[in-house]
Amino acid sequence: MPISSLSLLCSSFSFSKDSPINISPTKDAVYVAAVPLRAAPGPAQILLSTAYNFNFGYRHLRHYVVLIKSSHHDQVLLFDFQPKDSENIFAALAVISQRKLPGVILNREIRRIPRTRCWFVGFSKGNSVEIANRFNQNWSTDLVVGTNDCRHYTNGLVESLTGEENVLENLKN
Known part of the structure; x- marks a missing residue:
């Protein structure tokens, strides 16, 4: 599936003061968030930001x-799979041609759940950090858009955490 030559780094979130919904006193809540692809500064970034804000190319x-x-x-822990050197022109060319490129799994703490483009999926079946770490150890970091990218990573990690299958397809519907 074609994708522009723009990098796949997250842009900043807008946050609310409170977590949206569904807090359990005993289980970790699992969410999926969609963030825009980020391009190098200039016309490409303006075009991408405009398309994202108007929901053109929703999934891509x-x-x-x-x-x-x-x-x-x-x-709140954020788990992310993206190109290792997403600003590199060769990474962009590999994305366009759907060739394999080195990927990296990132794990970082953020302050709050995003208030927009973020969906509650369910509660973790167990210790969510341990489940995520085990999943990440077995995840291939050879990134191929359309075969092994952030969508596949998100679906797989969410399924490991909650048992919910194909969460991105369910969100689309």
């Missing part, structure tokens, strides 16, 4: 991440 212009809201502390 979004980068998907998994969020885990801890039931034990006030933290």
Whole structure:
């Protein structure tokens, strides 16, 4: 599936003060968020931002991440799969031609659940951090758009955490 030559890094979120819904005192909440693809500064970034804001290319212009809201502390963990050197022109060419390129799994803490383009999926079946770490150890970091990209990573991680299959297809519907 074709994608522009723009990089796949997350852009900034807009956050609300509170987590949207569905907080359990004993289980970690799992969310999926869509963020715009980020391009190098200039016309490409303006075009991509405009397309994203008007929902053109809904599925192809979004980068998907998994969020885990801890039931034990006030933290949100973001799990992300993207090109290792997404600003490199060769990475962009590999994306366009759907060739394999080195990917990286990122895990970072963010302050809050995004208030827009973020969906509650369900609650984790167990220790979400352990489940995510096991999943990440077995995930191939050879990124191929359309075969092994952020959408496949998101679907797989969410399924490991909650048992919910094909979550991105369900969101689309």
